[in-house]
Amino acid sequence: MKTDCQLCPYISTAAAKLAGCDLNLLSDNHIVVSFKKGDSIIKQGTYSTNVIFLRKGLVKIHITGPYSEQIVKLAKPPTYLGLPTTMGDKINQYSITALDDTEVCFIDMTTFRQLLKSNDDFAFEIIHSLCRYEIESFRRCANRIQKQTRGNLAEVLLDMSNNIFNSDRFIIPLSQSEIGNLIDTSRESVSRMLSELEKDGIILMQGKHIEIVKKKSLELISQNG
Amino acid sequence: MKTDCQLCPYISTAAAKLAGCDLNLLSDNHIVVSFKKGDSIIKQGTYSTNVIFLRKGLVKIHITGPYSEQIVKLAKPPTYLGLPTTMGDKINQYSITALDDTEVCFIDMTTFRQLLKSNDDFAFEIIHSLCRYEIESFRRCANRIQKQTRGNLAEVLLDMSNNIFNSDRFIIPLSQSEIGNLIDTSRESVSRMLSELEKDGIILMQGKHIEIVKKKSLELISQNG
DNA sequence: GCCATTTTGTGATTTAAATCACAATGCATA
DNA sequence: TATGCATTGTGATTTAAATCACAAAATGGC
Numbered sequence: 001m002k003t004d005c006q007l008c009p010y011i012s013t014a015a016a017k018l019a020g021c022d023l024n025l026l027s028d029n030h031i032v033v034s035f036k037k038g039d040s041i042i043k044q045g046t047y048s049t050n051v052i053f054l055r056k057g058l059v060k061i062h063i064t065g066p067y068s069e070q071i072v073k074l075a076k077p078p079t080y081l082g083l084p085t086t087m088g089d090k091i092n093q094y095s096i097t098a099l100d101d102t103e104v105c106f107i108d109m110t111t112f113r114q115l116l117k118s119n120d121d122f123a124f125e126i127i128h129s130l131c132r133y134e135i136e137s138f139r140r141c142a143n144r145i146q147k148q149t150r151g152n153l154a155e156v157l158l159d160m161s162n163n164i165f166n167s168d169r170f171i172i173p174l175s176q177s178e179i180g181n182l183i184d185t186s187r188e189s190v191s192r193m194l195s196e197l198e199k200d201g202i203i204l205m206q207g208k209h210i211e212i213v214k215k216k217s218l219e220l221i222s223q224n225g
Numbered sequence: 226m227k228t229d230c231q232l233c234p235y236i237s238t239a240a241a242k243l244a245g246c247d248l249n250l251l252s253d254n255h256i257v258v259s260f261k262k263g264d265s266i267i268k269q270g271t272y273s274t275n276v277i278f279l280r281k282g283l284v285k286i287h288i289t290g291p292y293s294e295q296i297v298k299l300a301k302p303p304t305y306l307g308l309p310t311t312m313g314d315k316i317n318q319y320s321i322t323a324l325d326d327t328e329v330c331f332i333d334m335t336t337f338r339q340l341l342k343s344n345d346d347f348a349f350e351i352i353h354s355l356c357r358y359e360i361e362s363f364r365r366c367a368n369r370i371q372k373q374t375r376g377n378l379a380e381v382l383l384d385m386s387n388n389i390f391n392s393d394r395f396i397i398p399l400s401q402s403e404i405g406n407l408i409d410t411s412r413e414s415v416s417r418m419l420s421e422l423e424k425d426g427i428i429l430m431q432g433k434h435i436e437i438v439k440k441k442s443l444e445l446i447s448q449n450g
Numbered sequence: 451g452c453c454a455t456t457t458t459g460t461g462a463t464t465t466a467a468a469t470c471a472c473a474a475t476g477c478a479t480a
Numbered sequence: 481t482a483t484g485c486a487t488t489g490t491g492a493t494t495t496a497a498a499t500c501a502c503a504a505a506a507t508g509g510c
Contacts, residue, residue, distance in 0.1 A: 189468080
């Protein structure tokens with residue numbers, strides 16, 4: 001399905017810098033695709049010539065580690081995905097899987113490069129966001145390594161609440177195994193710690209439904225360990 | 226000290242894409258500065274309006290974590306440093322410290338942006354390298370988390386041998402505490418494991434001088450442990 | 451060359467969290 | 481609605497590695 005990018009409510013900061021014919025070029029050279037929860041959007045090791053723009057939904061980025069699959073981070077709209085792949089050797093260096101019903105634009109790489117060439121502001125925005133990702137990833141790594149499991153779990157819950165769902169009540173989009181994988185701990189530990197948090201009245205859980213009751217306490221745990 | 230970038234033996238892949246007057250612009254708007262081992266090149270939290278090009282030497286990038294200073298990675302020439310800072314809010318988001326006598330170019334941010342504008346290939350090279358950094362950082366994080374200490378230590382030694390010094394004999398540019406910090410383990414564990422590796426005849430150590438004797442074994446440990 | 455400071459080596463003890471084991475619950479779909 | 485598979489909860493045990501404690505070396509400045 002082609003769409004007119006002029007009218008797109010999900011248009012990215014970078015694409016917003018594109019005017020007239022550049023935007024038409026983008027309109028003419030992309031396809032919107034829907035994915036259902038659990039669907040694989042890109043798969044590590046496969047070939048790709050598209051940049052992906054995540055316009056709606058939620059995804060996880062995961063990579064094959066020395067022993068097992070490792071979730072690197074969650075990504076929410078609006079964001080470009082798969083840039084490293086298309087810029088480099090065209091082989092996907094990581095996988096992206098939908099955690100929820102998701103819509104993405106597949107943008108032809110040649111088009112994308114053309115836009116970078118013809119529009120400095122667009123290029124600058126892309127560089128800007130890549131730089132932000134780098135800092136985020138430094139920070140995330142330092143946190144995960146230095147904090148204990150309790151702190152990391154608290155941080156993930158806060159991240160979901162503050163940045164992804166913008167609400168204190170939401171449905172956790174990951175299984176406990178996946179959370180464990182994301183914060184580098186075992187499924188059992190996640191289970192135990194969620195129980196503890198509930199026992200302490202900090203959160204309320206009902207299946208995957210969660211409510212953060214004492215956000216301040218959770219923030220303290222996130223900061224102190 | 227200003228230098229003519231035309232003649233620079235350390236010119237970056239990106240800058241190599243610049244022709245004539247663009248290269249003169251770069252020549253006129255940068256300063257080469259030398260740092261001695263241990264000197265701080267940029268310090269987290271301070272203000273900066275320069276991009277840094279690492280032309281000679283070796284540096285560590287480190288960030289203030291929730292508990293302690295964390296070494297994120299080592300960087301060797303040729304590479305740009307501090308891009309995220311200058312692209313974003315101008316406050317350094319991490320520190321860079323020389324591990325050896327080092328030479329860097331301070332490039333004025335306005336100049337750098339101008340080059341990005343006027344030369345697509347330059348911009349594309351920058352984007353390309355930022356993408357590579359992102360993938361590397363995903364990979365590094367997955368490795369550190371999944372491997373046990375032995376494996377991570379082996380990997381760092383191999384990285385130094387293969388990518389930094391291009392030799393099986395070199396002088397370790399970090400203290401054991403710093404290595405511990407880099408691979409997320411304690412100083413004592415690093416000491417113990419280096420001793421073990423030596424006892425097993427895999428490496429030979431004399432102070433900070435190290436020789437990798439059985440590289441194959443070290444690679445096996447890096448992969449499996 | 452001497453002294454202070456930093457770095458390293460190694461044993462003993464503690465600890466956070468993994469792993470194992472198994473039951474219970476939820477969920478999807480045939 | 482029944483059947484099977486994936487997810488979750490919780491106790492018991494094991495384990496890798498941190499921490500503590502102290503001595504020995506090495507390094508650097510004066």
